[in-house]
Every structure is written in structure tokens, then in C-alpha cells.
Amino acid sequence: MEGHEILLSLFLVSAVLLGSLFYYVYRSSVSNANGSEGMQDAKKKRFFFATILLVVILIFLTATLPKSPYFLFADQTPAKVVHVAAKQYNFIMSNQAIDPKNPVGEQDIEVPQGQVVEFRVTSLDVNHGFAIYNEEAKLVTQVQAMPGYVNKLRWEFDKPGKYNILCLEYCGSAHSFMRASFTVK
């Protein structure tokens, strides 16, 4: 099972657990309505709820915490580095570092297939999102583009083709037109 499938299963299991919990609370409140005062076996129920809650929290923490801080391919040297400067309303991409005072990029950025690529992403104005989509328009990976920070995003592309970059953070009137692309070969 892949990482996102494990997470999805965890969400589904917790949804069923929480659903049962709500149903249980609903049932017990209905059956208590006829004359009896207060909740029956309050201590027992409290212990039961707390245990379920603790188990759900522990499962999530065990599944997610060891992977933090989520910097993928941290122990590898990237085969290629692409510099990205987001600016209302486009992405300037370059094989060399980008001068913020005179930001110029190159068209037709190419990255190798099956090797680790590092994107060094920053913004020259407001917060943007740097989201990479494959040819089937599926989100592959993403990172925030923030002014004053360079966020590193490493990824290994297993399929060649044209990948599109869309802005994933509302950044102004032309946000939805903010896009770019690159090629994996």
C-alpha cells in the first residue's frame, strides 16, 4: 500500500469509529429520555469515549509523526536544481539562481526522468502555491512560494512528458491564470 492509501484507510477507519460513537451517544440519549435522570453509567461511558479517542489519536500520530518534517529524498543529492520565483501572475523558472531585482527565467525547462529534482521556490511579492500537475491533470506534488523564504521541493518523476504548474494559493485577481510548465525527459 502506498502512503496516501494508508492515510485514506486511516481516515475511513476513524470515520467509522467516530460515526459509531455519535450513533452510540444518540442511542443512549434517546433511551434515557423516559423519566430517568442523567446519563446511565456515566463513568463507564466516559472511559469508553476517552479510550477510543486516545486510540484514534495514537494511530494518527504513529502514522504521521515519524515522517515529519516531510522533506522527501532528504538523503539524496538532486540530479538537477530548478530555481523558481513566483510573481503576480507567473512563475519565473531558471537553471541558474534568479536575481530578485532583475528576475529573468528561461522557457522550456527540462528535468531528467527517474532522478531526484530539486525546486527552490520563492516569491517576489505575495504568497503563492507551486503545484505540479501531470499530463492527466493530477496533482503530483506541491509547495508554498513565500516571500523571504526559499522552500525546497524534491521529486522524482517516473513518467516523461509535459508537466503543468498551477498556483494553489489565492493571490489576486488573475490567480487562476497563473501557470507555467516544464518537460520531463
Ligand code: CUA
Ligand atoms: Cu499566485 Cu495564486
